[in-house]
Amino acid sequence: DTGVSQDPRHKITKRGQNVTFRCDPISEHNRLYWYRQTLGQGPEFLTYFQNEAQLEKSRLLSDRFSAERPKGSFSTLEIQRTEQGDSAMYLCASSLDQGGWTEAFFGQGTRLTVV
Amino acid sequence: QKEVEQNSGPLSVPEGAIASLNCTYSDRGSQSFFWYRQYSGKSPELIMSIYSNGDKEDGRFTAQLNKASQYVSLLIRDSQPSDSATYLCAAVMNRDDKIIFGKGTRLHILP
Numbered sequence: 001d002t003g004v005s006q007d008p009r010h011k012i013t014k015r016g017q018n019v020t021f022r023c024d025p026i027s028e029h030n031r032l033y034w035y036r037q038t039l040g041q042g043p044e045f046l047t048y049f050q051n052e053a054q055l056e057k058s059r060l061l062s063d064r065f066s067a068e069r070p071k072g073s074f075s076t077l078e079i080q081r082t083e084q085g086d087s088a089m090y091l092c093a094s095s096l097d098q099g100g101w102t103e104a105f106f107g108q109g110t111r112l113t114v115v
Numbered sequence: 116q117k118e119v120e121q122n123s124g125p126l127s128v129p130e131g132a133i134a135s136l137n138c139t140y141s142d143r144g145s146q147s148f149f150w151y152r153q154y155s156g157k158s159p160e161l162i163m164s165i166y167s168n169g170d171k172e173d174g175r176f177t178a179q180l181n182k183a184s185q186y187v188s189l190l191i192r193d194s195q196p197s198d199s200a201t202y203l204c205a206a207v208m209n210r211d212d213k214i215i216f217g218k219g220t221r222l223h224i225l226p
Contacts, residue, residue: 033214040123042203042216043159056211091158093214101147101166102207104214106158 002026004107006092012113013082020078021110025094031102032075034067035091037109043091049075050097082114118142119206121217129225134191136202136220141185144209148180150189151203153219159203163189194224 005024013019025032030051035043046065047057051072057065064082069075079086089111093104120139128134140148147166151159165171165178165187177190187206191198201219208215 035216040218042119042121042218045213045215048213056213089158095214097212101164102212102214103149103161103164104205105161106151109158 004092004094004105006090006107006110008110009108010111010113012115015084015114016081018078018080019082019112020076021090021092021112023075023077023092023094023107025074025092026096026105029094029096030072031095031097031104032069033093033095033104034075034077035093037089037091038087046077079112082112084114087112087114117217118208118215119204119217121202121204121220123218124221125223126220127223127225128194130194130196132194134194134198134222134224136189136191136204136222138187138189138204138217139185140187140204140206142206142208142210143182143185145206146209147207148178148187149205149214150176150178150187151205151216153201153203155200191222196224196226198222199224 007022033048034046037043049069064080067077089109093106095102095104150163153159163178165180175192179188203219204217
């Protein structure tokens with residue numbers, strides 16, 4: 001495994017359903033980030049982890065969004081009661097934080113469509 | 116003021132010319148800056164990182180950082196059609212180590 005892996009790559013769901021995405025970071029990377037990206041915009045910060053600790057969750061994020069990183073390895077992002085406005089590309093990135101200079105590498109992303 | 120700002124473009128550059136992409140950031144304490152390239156429908160790919168004032172060159176790419184002006188740029192020499200993409204500028208915020216991205220600049224290389 002040489003890169004960040006995300007699953008699934010595509011998800012179509014009906015409004016009101018719950019969805020969960022998984023991210024497997026690069027081995028030994030202690031930082032893990034979740035971003036959301038819509039057409040024509042840059043990646044929007046959602047949340048990030050240092051090992052298993054969630055450091056911050058964006059204030060723009062509703063309570064319908066939750067993320068976990070048990071044991072500091074893979075991470076999951078859950079969206080409850082999905083809305084059409086949740087349709088976007090969800091990106092995961094990981095980095096090795098050694099006190100600064102944290103180059104982050106992205107997975108392929110999960111494209112969510114809420115119908 | 117947005118934390119990382121870029122002109123969204125599109126920026127059109129003839130093949131073989133130099134493409135110049137610019138970015139400004141608001142957190143004066145930021146120390147680490149990155150440029151990512153993103154092709155349509157794909158995820159961002161890291162192409163350059165820069166941490167010190169001045170220039171950093173890697174092949175056809177040169178990143179420039181001016182911390183006093185809070186300004187980062189990316190130069191692409193001998194532009195190729197395959198360079199057509201969206202270029203994202205990112206900065207690590209000093210206050211909390213988050214990596215924040217700009218909206219990206221769309222670059223078109225004209226054959």
